[in-house]
Amino acid sequence: MLVCLCNCTDDVSLLMVLLDTNPFFWSTSKSTSLSFSNFLSHVLAFLNSVLLLNQFNQVVVIATGFNTCDYVYDSSSSPTNQRAETLLRKFEEFVVKDEQLSKEDTVDGIGNSLLSGSLSMALCCILKSNSNDIQRVFRSGSLHPQPRILCLHGSPDGPGQYVAVMNAIFSAQRSMVPIDSCVLGVQHSAFLQQASYITGGVYLKPQQLDGLFQYLSTVFGTDLHSRRFLQLPKPVGVDFRASCFCHKNTIDMGYICSVCLSIFCKHHKKCSTCGSVFGQAQTNAPSTSNQKRKTPDT
Amino acid sequence: MPQVKIIAKNFMDMVASLPAMKLDKLYDNAFICEAILRSLPPLAKKYVLQMLYIDVPVSAKSMQEWVLADGYSKHNVAIDRLIQLRLFTEAVDRKKETTYRLNPTFQINLQKHIIHGGVLPREPMPSNITVRLPSLEDLDAYAAEQWECFLLHLISSSTQGEKTTNFSSSLMKIFQRGLLSQRDKEPPKLTESGFQFLLMDTNAQLWYIIREYITNSEERGLDSADLISFMLELSFHVTGEAYNMNTLTDSQRNVIKDLADLGLVKLQQGRKESWFIPTKLATNLSISLSDTSSRKLGFVVVETNFRVYAYSTSKLHCEILRLFSRVEYQLPNLIVAAITKENLYNAFENGIMAEQIISFLQQNAHPRVAERVPSVPENVTDQIRLWESDMNRVEITPAHFYDEFPTREVFDAACDFAREYGGLLWEDSKTMRLVVKAEILMHMRDFLRREKQ
Numbered sequence: 001m002l003v004c005l006c007n008c009t010d011d012v013s014l015l016m017v018l019l020d021t022n023p024f025f026w027s028t029s030k031s032t033s034l035s036f037s038n039f040l041s042h043v044l045a046f047l048n049s050v051l052l053l054n055q056f057n058q059v060v061v062i063a064t065g066f067n068t069c070d071y072v073y074d075s076s077s078s079p080t081n082q083r084a085e086t087l088l089r090k091f092e093e094f095v096v097k098d099e100q101l102s103k104e105d106t107v108d109g110i111g112n113s114l115l116s117g118s119l120s121m122a123l124c125c126i127l128k129s130n131s132n133d134i135q136r137v138f139r140s141g142s143l144h145p146q147p148r149i150l151c152l153h154g155s156p157d158g159p160g161q162y163v164a165v166m167n168a169i170f171s172a173q174r175s176m177v178p179i180d181s182c183v184l185g186v187q188h189s190a191f192l193q194q195a196s197y198i199t200g201g202v203y204l205k206p207q208q209l210d211g212l213f214q215y216l217s218t219v220f221g222t223d224l225h226s227r228r229f230l231q232l233p234k235p236v237g238v239d240f241r242a243s244c245f246c247h248k249n250t251i252d253m254g255y256i257c258s259v260c261l262s263i264f265c266k267h268h269k270k271c272s273t274c275g276s277v278f279g280q281a282q283t284n285a286p287s288t289s290n291q292k293r294k295t296p297d298t
Numbered sequence: 299m300p301q302v303k304i305i306a307k308n309f310m311d312m313v314a315s316l317p318a319m320k321l322d323k324l325y326d327n328a329f330i331c332e333a334i335l336r337s338l339p340p341l342a343k344k345y346v347l348q349m350l351y352i353d354v355p356v357s358a359k360s361m362q363e364w365v366l367a368d369g370y371s372k373h374n375v376a377i378d379r380l381i382q383l384r385l386f387t388e389a390v391d392r393k394k395e396t397t398y399r400l401n402p403t404f405q406i407n408l409q410k411h412i413i414h415g416g417v418l419p420r421e422p423m424p425s426n427i428t429v430r431l432p433s434l435e436d437l438d439a440y441a442a443e444q445w446e447c448f449l450l451h452l453i454s455s456s457t458q459g460e461k462t463t464n465f466s467s468s469l470m471k472i473f474q475r476g477l478l479s480q481r482d483k484e485p486p487k488l489t490e491s492g493f494q495f496l497l498m499d500t501n502a503q504l505w506y507i508i509r510e511y512i513t514n515s516e517e518r519g520l521d522s523a524d525l526i527s528f529m530l531e532l533s534f535h536v537t538g539e540a541y542n543m544n545t546l547t548d549s550q551r552n553v554i555k556d557l558a559d560l561g562l563v564k565l566q567q568g569r570k571e572s573w574f575i576p577t578k579l580a581t582n583l584s585i586s587l588s589d590t591s592s593r594k595l596g597f598v599v600v601e602t603n604f605r606v607y608a609y610s611t612s613k614l615h616c617e618i619l620r621l622f623s624r625v626e627y628q629l630p631n632l633i634v635a636a637i638t639k640e641n642l643y644n645a646f647e648n649g650i651m652a653e654q655i656i657s658f659l660q661q662n663a664h665p666r667v668a669e670r671v672p673s674v675p676e677n678v679t680d681q682i683r684l685w686e687s688d689m690n691r692v693e694i695t696p697a698h699f700y701d702e703f704p705t706r707e708v709f710d711a712a713c714d715f716a717r718e719y720g721g722l723l724w725e726d727s728k729t730m731r732l733v734v735k736a737e738i739l740m741h742m743r744d745f746l747r748r749e750k751q
Contacts, residue, residue, distance in 0.1 A: 011340035048412045049350075053343050054336055083415040217347045226340045229369025 011223040012056040012145040014129060016122040019043065019072070021063045021095060022113035022155040023102075025185065032154055032184055034209040039184070040091075042212040043152065044084055049217055051075055051083075056145060060125055062118045063091065064153070065098035066111060069118040071125070112158030115151070115191060119168035119179075122149045126177055146224045147177050148201070154184035157191045159250050162243030169195045178202075180220050184209065190239035190250070197238045204233050245273060312509055313526060314382045320523040321384050322403070329419060331407040333530040334383060341369070342376035346385065346400065350408055355389060355397035419531045422539035423573055430566075431575065434538050437564060441577035444561030445500065446614045452477065469556075472514050473507060493650045496618050497658045501582060507560065508583070520549055528553060532562070532576060533583035540566070540573040596662040600637075602675040608633040609664060621645055622655050637678065642685050652686035696736035697723055703730045708749050715745050 026036040047059050061073040072094055073087040126147040149172065172179055178201035181192035188205060196203035206215045222230055241250050244265035255264045260274040270277050313321070313334065324330045335346060348364075349356060358377075365373045377398070380386040386398040425431070432440065452473055477492035495503060508529065515525050528550055535541060543551060543565075554574055558565045562580040566573055597615065599607040606623055608615055609632055616633050619625060622645040623635040645655065656679050663673035672679070703709040709730045716722040721738035725731070734742055 011343070044415075045412045048415050049347055052332060052335065052408070052411060053347065081415065081418050214351065217350070221347055222344060223340055226344050229341060229365055229372050230344070231364055231366055 011225045012054055013050070013223045014058045014126065014145040014147040015050055015060070016125060016147065016149045017043070017047065017059060017061045018115075018118045018122060018149065018151045018153070019061060019063050020113050020151075020153045020155055020184070021091075021098065022066050022111060023095075023099070024066065024110045025113070025155045028110055030186075032186070032209065034184065034212065038210075039152075039212065040088075042216065044087070045213050046216040046221065047073075047075075047087075048083065050221060051080075053221075053223075058129075058145060060122075061087065062121050062125075063094045063098075064113045064115060064118040065094065066113055067101040068098055069114050069121060070094050070097070071121070110155055112161070113153075113155045114161070115153065115155075115158070116161040116164035116168055119149070119151075119165065119172070119195075123168060123172055123175070123177065127175065148224060149177060149179045150220050151179065151181040151192055151195070152184060153181060153189060153192060156185065156187060157189050157250075159243040160248040162191075162248065163245065165191050165195070169198050173199045178224070180204075182206065182215065182220060184212075188239065190241055193235065193238045194240065197235055202232050203235055312512070314379075316523060316526075318384060322401075324523055324527055325401060325403045325407065327527050327531070328407045328411060328417075329531045329534050330527055331404050332411065333533065334385070335408065338383075339372070339376050339379060341365075341372050342379050345376060345380065346408070349398075349400050350405060350412070352400075355391065355399040357391070358396040358398065361398065418536070419534050420541055420545050422536065423542050423571070427568060427571060431538070431540060432564065437538055437575065437577050440564055441561040441579045444559065445504075445579065446612060448560055449496075449503070450614050450617070469511075469514075473510055475510075491649075493621060493645070493648050494654060496621065497650065497654045499661060500579070504560070504579060504583075511556070520553070524549070525553065529583055532557075532580050535576040535581065537576055537578055537581045540575050543572045543574060596664050596668055598659055598662045599664045599667050600659055600674045600678055602677055604637045604678055604681075606633075606635040606637060606659075607664075608635065618658075621648070622650060637682070639685055642682060643689065646686055646689045652682045655682060695723065697733050698736055698739050698742070699731070699733050700742075701729070701731040703732075706730065708746075711749060712742070712746065716742065 021036075025032070026039075047061070050059055051057055057075075059073070059075040060071065063070055063072045072090045073083075075083070078086045126149075129147075169179065172195070177199065179192075179195040179199045180201040181189070181196050181203050183189050183192060183203075183205040193203050195201070202219055204215065204219055206212060219232060222232065241252060242254075242263050243250050244254055245262050246264050246266065246268070249265055251263070251265050255267055256262070257264070257271040257274065257276065257278075259276040260271060262271055262273040264272075268278065313324070316324070325334075335343060338346070345361070345364075361377070362370075362373065377386065380398075381388055385401050385404055387401065389397050389399070391397050452470070477495055495506060498506075512522050512525050512529075515522050543554075546554065554563055554565070557563050557580070558574070560579070561577060562583075563574040563576050566575065597608050597610045599609075601607070606619065608619055610616070611631055616625060616628065619633060619635050622641055623637045624641050625633060625635045627634050642652075642655075646652075656674065659674045660672075667673050700712065703712065706727075709727070709732070712732060713722060713725050713727075716732070716734045716738065719738045719741055721735040721742075722732075723735060724733040
């Protein structure tokens, strides 16, 4: 009897949904075939279905804007009957705030949204909701309810956020929180590929965005317990390229500080992160030219 | 782990056993659809969600491709459950392949839910009419008190309880059936399942009572399907909100009075209107399990010297402790007991199992010790298990004894035969005597007859 009780509880999930609200992405018709309102209705239906599956399920929505990110909805603190209304109202407030902040900047192209910020917020929220159990997590290796993060992301990666995003990914890995990613844009996202690969989440770039709900419910609606038994999309290839710390460029090959593992695209005399002075071996002219020759032209 | 016979694992087993007609009718109610979906095993929930917008039958073969190889048993359990509850209809198509599709009423109800979000079964009353609503803590305390009172009443059987419940004595008898046994002129005694009942957690106890209540509803002129749907609907109300009694039908109003006695709802009377307030017990109805976080605070501290300190004022807790320990003294807020061999032997004789006692002590561990691993000292749990195994030194198996075999060949063949069936208990080849389990008697008889020919 007791065995049965334990088996039933473990599909309770805490789902953090990160919504990309980058206005430059959604307003460009080239970048996606889905309109923002359609996107929201798919997501709302998905949130409803997650909350339907178990009454202990909790959903928190975080909007990832261009300049800021914020909590938009938390199912544990809102009444069940006005879910959509509450969410949309908060969403509007958020978009207005985001717009006000952006007037100071000029943007060329689609720009990128603040993924690192919202990832960190999601992790904070997960750890806060389990703050009593933190010690237990490191002992037994599982949180209750089981948390996971779902990134619904469209904007291209911002190489400038590389360090922050990677730090968020590693702390998610350490607290055993899988990051699922659903890419809505045209291009694959190297950040999210790495995030899902490292944390054991699912990375998917849907072919038909009209059927987004079906993708969401089939793949991303799966609780962690059932994942052990179901066929889910497997990673095809992961783009492991890193950004350099000095110019924030994505690079295939570069220099690494042997003390703190910081990455640079050019040779420096001193590491800008930890301050260690590099020896002569690196300044050796032949080896640098060697490296340059090896670099594949991509 | 031994199966506890007296509980149907949950409410849904009972729902599944309803006749098909009634079951289909139940799905007209959106709340039942929701409650039933939530009661399904995780994989089954997943399948329902996945097939929600698929209007054509899906073949069993393609469904099997959704699962990994080591998930097949779970997959089959999920599918069986869905068919049993008539959520999936099975059909064989032209190519002789089994296909499944979702029950259309169920499907439409869930689609609505997903688009519009959850709705409440009835609107709570505005706060200007309902005065002096109890706070959530008061309500929890009320529910716990009411339930405890009911339990005490149930086990004490004689009507000595200060507060008598409104249940008719015949209904009380029905609840007690199976829990108490009464020989003529002796005071009634708790049966084996009665003891097990007391050690279960509140939710499981509640299920047992509700199940008895529903299965006997037909005798009282109530339709069991209506009752089930009302109960499930009740579980979707918001704890602590007031709901107008006028929104209920006459028969439902009668039911709600009974439920108030169990502590599921609190009834209150205003100047003009009367209303009911669902408690946590009611809103937890549709889940067949108690969530760890919602579990009430524990009160038991067990020490390595077999002393048990229970910080409780409850008479019921004292009674429960008395089932397997010697209560030494009782202070206003503390019961001190000792776990002794004699008391445990008594408990084992009454059919309580060591695991049940241990899990009771662990589940009710005082917050101070609950953080510790293990919450009950290991030497105590080990000793309880050892004492139990003391009781089981002799195992009784119904058996049959054979002797006077005509030849050694027949004897050897008979031994081999019994061994093959796994029924050989003892053999003595010198005197050619043999003991086999009673289950294989028929096979043995056939075999020996054949041997004779």
